[in-house]
Amino acid sequence: MGVYRLGIASLVMAPLFIFRRWGKARLTKWALFFALLGGLLTALDHAFWNTAVLYTTAANATLFGNTAPLWVALIAWLIFKERLKPMFWIGLALTLTGAAIVLGSDFLLHPDLGTGDMIALGAAIFYGGYLLVTQRGRQHLDTLSYVWLVSLSSALILLGVSLGMELPLTGFSSQTYLAFLGAALVSQVLGYLAVAYALGHLPASLVSPTLIGQPVVTALLSIPFLGEVMSPAQWIGGVGVLAGIYLVHHNRQETTSALGEEIALT
Numbered sequence: 001m002g003v004y005r006l007g008i009a010s011l012v013m014a015p016l017f018i019f020r021r022w023g024k025a026r027l028t029k030w031a032l033f034f035a036l037l038g039g040l041l042t043a044l045d046h047a048f049w050n051t052a053v054l055y056t057t058a059a060n061a062t063l064f065g066n067t068a069p070l071w072v073a074l075i076a077w078l079i080f081k082e083r084l085k086p087m088f089w090i091g092l093a094l095t096l097t098g099a100a101i102v103l104g105s106d107f108l109l110h111p112d113l114g115t116g117d118m119i120a121l122g123a124a125i126f127y128g129g130y131l132l133v134t135q136r137g138r139q140h141l142d143t144l145s146y147v148w149l150v151s152l153s154s155a156l157i158l159l160g161v162s163l164g165m166e167l168p169l170t171g172f173s174s175q176t177y178l179a180f181l182g183a184a185l186v187s188q189v190l191g192y193l194a195v196a197y198a199l200g201h202l203p204a205s206l207v208s209p210t211l212i213g214q215p216v217v218t219a220l221l222s223i224p225f226l227g228e229v230m231s232p233a234q235w236i237g238g239v240g241v242l243a244g245i246y247l248v249h250h251n252r253q254e255t256t257s258a259l260g261e262e263i264a265l266t
Helices: 002-021 029-052 058-065 068-078 086-103 115-137 143-164 174-199 204-211 213-226 232-265
Strands: none
Touching: 002 029, 002 143, 002 174, 029 058, 029 115, 029 143, 058 086, 058 115, 068 086, 068 115, 068 204, 086 204, 086 213, 086 232, 115 143, 115 174, 115 204, 143 174, 174 204, 204 213, 204 232, 213 232
């Protein structure tokens, strides 16, 4: 449950946030605006994702959840006017296709959008929005402060929604509470800090496709830890993901070099 994941993460990072901000100037209105907006988008992402898995398969939900880079790229291109070359779009398409193969989603065999699939798609759009907002929020806040404010505001929003809908907040098994703790410490604290740090130095259009490498890493880790075996198609899909990520980064390097040459000539 998102309330526990975000709430525990907020508690863990609170002492670090206080230490980080102690004696420093008050947060600006823009810093608070982007952090709170990021928290709202995170809350919506978690709410939609947790609902989606109740109405569709985990593979389908993960597949549609991984379309976030597509929405990030479209918004970056159409609204923020980022110059994304054809090679970038080819790399992005290759990455998304490879991820779909690795996940082994039955959507590829039976392409029919159900309610759960649409909800998962909504979660991806909200997560894409979070990445774009974080890219701008990191211009006003350091990584730790931004992630803590996002986690706290998101946890409070989800808590309010849960209470309003009278959803159960207790009564889970010990194993479930341990899962909440693991998600908070690994996915929320470490994962979100890493992503926010990256977005302070790189655009969301570059960071988001790289995140699709997660299914590949998960599949590889399942071999030694769970004794699972990847099919030949999944190996091919994994190579496709890595190749796509390489093309996206290579396109970024070429674009940066071209911009540098233009600046030098002016």
